[in-house]
Amino acid sequence: MPLDLRFGADDLLRIRFAISPLCETHEALRTLRRAHRHAYHLPWLRRMRETVAGLDLSPLWLFMPYPSPGYTPDFLGRPPGSPLAGFDEELARLRATDPGVARAEMAKSLACTPGAAGSPAGRAALADPARAVQQLADVTERAWHALLAPYWPRLRALLEAEIAYRSRQLAGGGLQRLFAGLDPRLSWSGGTLTVRTSAEFAQLQDLDGRGVLLLPSVFVWPDVVSGFDPPWQPTVIYPARGIGGLWTxxxxxxxxxxxxxxxxxxxxxxxxxxxxxxxxxxxxxxxxxxxxxxxxxxxxxxxxxxxxxxxxxxxxxxxxxxxxxxxx
Missing domain, CATH: 1.10.10.10 (Winged helix-like DNA-binding domain superfamily/Winged helix DNA-binding domain)
Known part of the structure; x- marks a missing residue:
């Protein structure tokens, strides 16, 4: 169903691109669960088979509903504060998440999976959200070093090239050309960016001067992900160009x-x-x-x-x- 992001005049001044190693880490974890859909990443998946077997990812899986679509807490993949944020910088921001915000978002996520909130792990996370945040950050850090850090120069180069290409599109054809070329599931009309997502119901979000962050991703394919309610900046995570030749x-x-x-x-x-x-x-x-x-x-x-x-x-x-x- 569509998500409509309605722009005001101030929002047009606050469109930005960024690269997020933290977001890529979590999208890579989702790729592990959807391997049958990811022919582009088969070489990476084969290399990671033994590494993944040695990782306990269950604390993160609890908040990544699968196979049905659902809500993952926004604080896990919060929009980066700078265009080229490093993983350590983003991880520090994750660890500093307010426990009240974390608990509300975890409860929303657990509600997407029958029985999750009442499971021992679900009850423990909601009873002590501050501890849960640190545990989730620890698992994310281990996943980053095991799965992505060895390949990050290659991934970052592709993502930086994507941003450079889109910047040229914006300079040559304005927002109409930029949004028309990002992904077939994005369209721009009358000051509204429509994102066709896997959500089960239509949504409308007024940006209210917050603008929008465009986040290219290697691992989000074949999906487009969007949302992020306040206090987070609205974000659209879309597949970057060139992933077909990434592992060749x-x-x-x-x-x-x-x-x-x-x-x-x-x-x-x-x-x-x-x-x-x-x-x-x-x-x-x-x-x-x-x-x-x-x-x-x-x-x-x-x-x-x-x-x-x-x-x-x-x-x-x-x-x-x-x-x-x-x-x-």
Missing amino acids: EPEADAALVRLLGANRAAVLAALDEPASTSALAHRLGLAPSSVSAHLSVLRDAGLLASRRHGHQVLYARTPLGGALAAGR
């Missing part, structure tokens, strides 16, 4: 290898989307210093261009570099 390794054309050398050709081939030195090094299994040297040579040859994005420098192929990588 780039292969350089043989002729390109002969021209540039194996490693330099691999760097050029890997730049289907803008990426940083560290992200490329992680993806290609090369030393950052080696990748940095290759990037400098390719840029000096006119095959790459660089620009600063936040605290990082992103590299992208020029038209000449793109033609070489495509074998034209």
Whole structure:
């Protein structure tokens, strides 16, 4: 059913993008439960099989209704305070959740699953919400380090490239073009953003000057997630572009290898989307210093261009570099 987010004049000034490693951690956990729907992430799921077997995720599963749609407490995936928040920063905010807010949201979540509120774990969480918050944060932290942290440079590079692409759409075509291209389940008309979600009833939310946060995600596919009542900023979590090739390794054309050398050709081939030195090094299994040297040579040859994005420098192929990588 649709969720209509109704914008006022002030809300148009408060549209922002961000990346959330905390949100990605929880979306990755949902992917574990919906593996049959996630062909894109099968390589990651196979790698994680033994790791997951050693994790006790039951405290989090309690508040992630499945298989029927339901409510997960907003404080678990609260909107990040800064565009490029680190996991430690977000985890600290999670640990600082007000126990009263946590209890109300946990009760709402438990009500979605018959018998959950009356289970020993459900009763314990509602009786001591402050302790429950810390337990949920502990489980989230272990899941992050086991499942996502080893791959975060690759994931972050894809998400940063997504935001850069959407920023160009906004600059070239305004909100109409931005929202039309984000996802087929999003539409913009008459100052209202309509999000078609898996919720069982239609909803209308006036943004009241809070604006909206657009949060690209690797693991939310094939869904779009939205909501967040006050005090949280309304948020739309949508699938980022490029996840189809996320777990495949780039292969350089043989002729390109002969021209540039194996490693330099691999760097050029890997730049289907803008990426940083560290992200490329992680993806290609090369030393950052080696990748940095290759990037400098390719840029000096006119095959790459660089620009600063936040605290990082992103590299992208020029038209000449793109033609070489495509074998034209």
